Each structure stands twice: as C-alpha cells, then as structure tokens.
Amino acid sequence: MAKKKKAEASKEPKAETTAAETEEVTETEPVEAEVLEPEEVPENAELEKLREELEQQKDKYWRLAAEYDNYRKRTANEKLSIYDDATAKAISELLPVADSVGRALENLKDADPEVLKGIELIQSQLDRSFEKLKVESYGAVGDDFDPKLHEAIATIESDEIDSDKIAAVFQTGYKIGDKVIRHAMVQVVS
Numbered sequence: 001m002a003k004k005k006k007a008e009a010s011k012e013p014k015a016e017t018t019a020a021e022t023e024e025v026t027e028t029e030p031v032e033a034e035v036l037e038p039e040e041v042p043e044n045a046e047l048e049k050l051r052e053e054l055e056q057q058k059d060k061y062w063r064l065a066a067e068y069d070n071y072r073k074r075t076a077n078e079k080l081s082i083y084d085d086a087t088a089k090a091i092s093e094l095l096p097v098a099d100s101v102g103r104a105l106e107n108l109k110d111a112d113p114e115v116l117k118g119i120e121l122i123q124s125q126l127d128r129s130f131e132k133l134k135v136e137s138y139g140a141v142g143d144d145f146d147p148k149l150h151e152a153i154a155t156i157e158s159d160e161i162d163s164d165k166i167a168a169v170f171q172t173g174y175k176i177g178d179k180v181i182r183h184a185m186v187q188v189v190s
Helices: 002-011 019-026 044-107 113-132
Strands: 135-138 150-156 166-171 173-176 179-182 184-189
Touching: 044 113, 044 173, 044 179, 113 135, 150 166
Parallel strands: 150 184
Antiparallel strands: 135 173, 166 184, 173 179
16 A cells, blocks of 8 residues: 555656746846826815815704704603603592592591591502602692683682682692693682
C-alpha cells in the first residue's frame, strides 16, 4: 500500500519555483496615477436651491416631530379619560347606596347605638373607597352656587345667607377631577 501512495505522489506535478521566477512575478510595471480634477463648485443659484431644499426637509421633520408629540399627548389624555369614564359609570351605580346610607344615619339618631355604629362604619368605608378612586363630594350649605356643578331646584329669600349661596342641599354632588358624575340638587338664595 505504501508503494501505491508513493506512485500517486510522484504523478502530481511539482509546484517548485525558483527565486528568479518569483522575482519576475513580483516585478510589475509602474501604473500611472490619474490626477482627478476636483468637482466644480456649484453655482450660487444651485447652492441656494440646495439650501432651500434642506430647509424644506428640516421643516417637514419638525412638523412631523410636533405631530407625533401631539399624538402621544392626545392618546395619553384619552387613556386617562377612559379610566375616569369607567370609574364615573361604576360610581354612579353606587351613589344610590351612598345616599341611602346617609339618609339612614340622619333618620336613626335615636336608634340602638350598635346599629348606628354599623351604619357609620358602612358610611366611612364608602367615603374611603370614593377617596381612593379620587371621587369628591360637593355641595354644602353656604357654598357659592355654580350652575355647572349644582342643579337649583328651588330658590328662597334669606337675610342670613348671601345671594347666590346654597341654602339647602337635597342631594350631594360627586365629581372626578373636573368631570361631574352627578350634579348636586340644591336650594339657592335669590
């Protein structure tokens, strides 16, 4: 078997080169370098046109950036608004319960102290829940009348309370931030 390998190796051409041949390969004729002429400077009109185009592109970029910023702010406000709307809808379903608990406290002053204590506990739990949800009640006797927040269902003449003040509250109003959940029903001094 060793004889076969030697025979095959002897059949391959030898890649031996002499030093003279190597020198021939590495020696080449010098290439003439072309001297490139600098491009001609654009004329003033062409330069102004390019500057104007650059300014237009900058303007488009800034407008797009401003538009995106407005979009981002608008969607953030819409998300908050959706949360407030959902909270307002849920709270509006609980308001009759809160009104009933308030009426019960007013009418049960002479009731068993344990019953009264239980109803007061329910009232305080409702108040804490409303506070956590950032729901505020409004409409108290002596407050200024605001037609955006209050619904005047009666008027009264009074020397004790100033004009356009609330004299009596028939139903408490509730709001989340600037969003009114329920207007307060009041009696106003005329």
